[in-house]
Amino acid sequence: MENTHISSSFDKDLNKLNDNLLKLGNTALDQFESCINNFGTQNLDEIKTVISNDKILDDLDDKVQKYGFEIIALRAPQAADLRRVIVALKIATIFERIGDYSRNISNRTKLLIELKYTDLPGVNIGKMGQKTQTMFEDVLDAYINEDDKLAVKIRNSDIKIDKMHTEYYLEIISHMQRKKNFAPTGAHLLFIAKNIERVADYITDVAEQIYFLVNGRALSDLRPKADKTSLKIPN
Amino acid sequence: MNNKIISPSDALDIVKKSIVKRRSRDNRLKLFGRIAIGVAVCFLLTLFYSIFTKGYPGFFQYYVTLDIKFDRERIDPKGDLSDNSLFDGEASIIVNESLYSIIQPKGRKEKKLAKKIVSSGKDVRIAKMVKNNPSLFGTTTSVKFALDDDVDSFLRGYLKRETPENERRISDKAIQFIDKLNEEGRISYEFSDYILGGSASGNAEMAGIKGAFIGSMLTLSVCLLIAFPLGVATAVYLEEIAKKNRITEFIEVNINNLAAVPSVVFGIMGLAIFISIFGMPRSIPLVGGMVLALMTLPTIIISSRAAIRAVPPSVRDAAYGIGASKIQVIFHHVIPLAMPGMLTGTIIGMAQALGETAPLLMIGMVAFIVDVPNSVLDPGTVLPVQIFMWADFAERMFIQKTSAAIIVLLGFLISMNALAVYLRKKLERRW
Amino acid sequence: MLINNDLKTLDLTVGDVFSQNPRLKARNVSVFYGDNKAIDNVTIDIGNKEVISFIGPSGCGKSTFLRCFNRMNDTIDSCAVKGEITIDDENIYDKKIDVVPLRARIGMVFQKPNPFPKSIYDNVAYGPRIHGLSENKEHLDGIVEESLKRAGLWEEVIDRLDSPGTGLSGGQQQRLCIARAIAVSPEVILMDEPCSALDPIATAKIEELIHELGNDYSIVIVTHSMQQAARVSKKTAYFHLGKLIEVGRTKDIFTRPQHHQTEAYISGKIG
Numbered sequence: 003m004e005n006t007h008i009s010s011s012f013d014k015d016l017n018k019l020n021d022n023l024l025k026l027g028n029t030a031l032d033q034f035e036s037c038i039n040n041f042g043t044q045n046l047d048e049i050k051t052v053i054s055n056d057k058i059l060d061d062l063d064d065k066v067q068k069y070g071f072e073i074i075a076l077r078a079p080q081a082a083d084l085r086r087v088i089v090a091l092k093i094a095t096i097f098e099r100i101g102d103y104s105r106n107i108s109n110r111t112k113l114l115i116e117l118k119y120t121d122l123p124g125v126n127i128g129k130m131g132q133k134t135q136t137m138f139e140d141v142l143d144a145y146i147n148e149d150d151k152l153a154v155k156i157r158n159s160d161i162k163i164d165k166m167h168t169e170y171y172l173e174i175i176s177h178m179q180r181k182k183n184f185a186p187t188g189a190h191l192l193f194i195a196k197n198i199e200r201v202a203d204y205i206t207d208v209a210e211q212i213y214f215l216v217n218g219r220a221l222s223d224l225r226p227k228a229d230k231t232s233l234k235i236p237n
Numbered sequence: 238m239n240n241k242i243i244s245p246s247d248a249l250d251i252v253k254k255s256i257v258k259r260r261s262r263d264n265r266l267k268l269f270g271r272i273a274i275g276v277a278v279c280f281l282l283t284l285f286y287s288i289f290t291k292g293y294p295g296f297f298q299y300y301v302t303l304d305i306k307f308d309r310e311r312i313d314p315k316g317d318l319s320d321n322s323l324f325d326g327e328a329s330i331i332v333n334e335s336l337y338s339i340i341q342p343k344g345r346k347e348k349k350l351a352k353k354i355v356s357s358g359k360d361v362r363i364a365k366m367v368k369n370n371p372s373l374f375g376t377t378t379s380v381k382f383a384l385d386d387d388v389d390s391f392l393r394g395y396l397k398r399e400t401p402e403n404e405r406r407i408s409d410k411a412i413q414f415i416d417k418l419n420e421e422g423r424i425s426y427e428f429s430d431y432i433l434g435g436s437a438s439g440n441a442e443m444a445g446i447k448g449a450f451i452g453s454m455l456t457l458s459v460c461l462l463i464a465f466p467l468g469v470a471t472a473v474y475l476e477e478i479a480k481k482n483r484i485t486e487f488i489e490v491n492i493n494n495l496a497a498v499p500s501v502v503f504g505i506m507g508l509a510i511f512i513s514i515f516g517m518p519r520s521i522p523l524v525g526g527m528v529l530a531l532m533t534l535p536t537i538i539i540s541s542r543a544a545i546r547a548v549p550p551s552v553r554d555a556a557y558g559i560g561a562s563k564i565q566v567i568f569h570h571v572i573p574l575a576m577p578g579m580l581t582g583t584i585i586g587m588a589q590a591l592g593e594t595a596p597l598l599m600i601g602m603v604a605f606i607v608d609v610p611n612s613v614l615d616p617g618t619v620l621p622v623q624i625f626m627w628a629d630f631a632e633r634m635f636i637q638k639t640s641a642a643i644i645v646l647l648g649f650l651i652s653m654n655a656l657a658v659y660l661r662k663k664l665e666r667r668w
Numbered sequence: 669m670l671i672n673n674d675l676k677t678l679d680l681t682v683g684d685v686f687s688q689n690p691r692l693k694a695r696n697v698s699v700f701y702g703d704n705k706a707i708d709n710v711t712i713d714i715g716n717k718e719v720i721s722f723i724g725p726s727g728c729g730k731s732t733f734l735r736c737f738n739r740m741n742d743t744i745d746s747c748a749v750k751g752e753i754t755i756d757d758e759n760i761y762d763k764k765i766d767v768v769p770l771r772a773r774i775g776m777v778f779q780k781p782n783p784f785p786k787s788i789y790d791n792v793a794y795g796p797r798i799h800g801l802s803e804n805k806e807h808l809d810g811i812v813e814e815s816l817k818r819a820g821l822w823e824e825v826i827d828r829l830d831s832p833g834t835g836l837s838g839g840q841q842q843r844l845c846i847a848r849a850i851a852v853s854p855e856v857i858l859m860d861e862p863c864s865a866l867d868p869i870a871t872a873k874i875e876e877l878i879h880e881l882g883n884d885y886s887i888v889i890v891t892h893s894m895q896q897a898a899r900v901s902k903k904t905a906y907f908h909l910g911k912l913i914e915v916g917r918t919k920d921i922f923t924r925p926q927h928h929q930t931e932a933y934i935s936g937k938i939g
Binding site for chain 3: 007008009012071072076077
């Protein structure tokens, strides 16, 4: 936020909103990073921490909603200020949902540990997770710097996650078809993979919001989609 | 769409058609206005023309130049230049001798005629000259003397040679003498030193407005000193301090009515109250000023009230809001801002008072006063009254001098009004 | 949210009418213009060093009520004030109270900027002069400079203190009036629609100034612009037809007012 308003308290309010939003985003990123790591390390304590920290995200989201709401009621923001506030409200919700998914992934990881299945075909999930995490880090940068070009790049990279998800899905399905008692584990793995893919989709939503914030119009061309899991029937 | 409303295109047609009528009506109105102004200007020009043509010559007089022997023993027998001594002296005889030497009258009758050619103020003139400049004694100097008013009228051509002698104011012999003086080149037409320097006199050639003018100034000063503070204070009281109730309304109505009362009534009031009851002397500028003050008060009060009302309430609010008391608001803010309007009204009131005759006649400022008044307690007269009195006299020269005095009076009125306009423009504030 | 019928019968003001450590207290104040009741039984506290705005539709009496605090209604003959307004527990309408020093403690800024037709210096110096606040010329110079600085005008007029106050722009004139009010060291500043005669930029500058002044003075501002109240004040009081309907934190009034009339006014359904 470069230019300052004549009313210094308006600037203060906008900064307060922005700071809390970034706190929310960074915390959600930490949560996600943690849950992906924990999938590999299977550290139960860390997993429990992630699950309990989800509350922080809810509180931060409430704060952002409240501040955004107040700014709209009291300041009647216009033009870029209005876009900033609306986008902040939308992104906060998205970060909070991403937090929910991190918690879900952690819950499922807990169950996986209890199922004690060894030799998990989980390499791809790790990769998917890393890639998504990188997207997440990038999108936070794009927001701070209001970098719409980076936002477009992020949006276009979602297709890779989709491809990886489709591959992984086919791999798990075929595994489940060969080994019957793998099914419960496989189901959890599928859900975890789906959650990661959803997180990537959400990050893309955030990128599209950032584009809107900078340019004042929506990112027009259709998002390239490559998630063919709902279309393909495995053999 | 309501069909009572006319459509734009129809409206346009109707307006276009009516524009011709409206334009011609406007032009007729403009024409009438111009004609009216033209008529007024014509009247004004005629008035000024007649005044100036009559009055301009009143500033000039005919003089005769005579060589005077300033013989000390004869002019100032006592040698001390006192009025007594000069009165006993033979100044007029010396002048007459000089005159006789030129026109050479024969016999007593002719000498008597010759004496009358020069104005009877000749000895006064000599006396003034020696008093101012005693070094004149022992010299022979040429001195200009005013000619008698009949001679003056003859020289101007009002008294004609052609009229038979018994119908003329001036005799044939006198005309002869005048011609002789003219041949010698001793008669000259000069700016009169009497009109402005002299006072009331029975002799037209010596008559001047100095006394009346000083009387006017003294009377106006008294009027101003009484009416201005009283008028402003009354206006301030009525506008700012008095509560708005029946009594103040009653006062306001009466003040407005007083402005329309004929001025002679104020004179009667002055006579009854100041002169009869208070026992003040008549005919003095003090009483005249008091009467004029009463007359001018309503004008000053009304214009001052208007000026005070014109001060916007925002200035008062601001002053009250900062904690000024009522008196501070009035004196620091309202009066300074209203002052231009008050001054304008006062000057206009004074200009009216300058031209007032009737009330001053009532209190007796119509006496024939020769001396210039030195204070407000000396008897005096005012310029319009002087004009009024001169208008009674038959001599031709008085007519001219009357017009000249009117010019002086008008000149003052115009400059006072111009001063009012100038002050108003200069002090006008934008707030 | 309280429903119409409840409140009509109760006839009470909703919200936080009272403050801790108030600067001014108004208790059961009613104002009459002749027989016409303009303000009906209003009770409210003006908090210390905070900005409170009075909002409400035209003719609801907010300006009238504001003028009660510095007894400016005294200048109107037909106006009668009942009830009590106290500063430091002294009723300002008591017969013993002299209105002149009161108006130095409680200053006022008016809707249309009204600098005196004097120089900028004399405008600000007038108040201290008549109240005898300065000991000598240097002291007076200091007061003038400090007041102009606090009003955010010093930099712009430093080289033309002798030029007439009426020669400034609208926004500058209003800041001059604020400096004039500050010069007599008031505790409370009353502002009656101070920005309604100004353009948006000048308005924004004055609003920022009010925000700063709120740290040092208790400010009451009457405004017909709800948005201005929202931007400028910590507390807001809503008036309607002479009654005080609701008082509360500005944030709350504009996001979830308690009284249905307040809600209707704020959302533009009435007034």
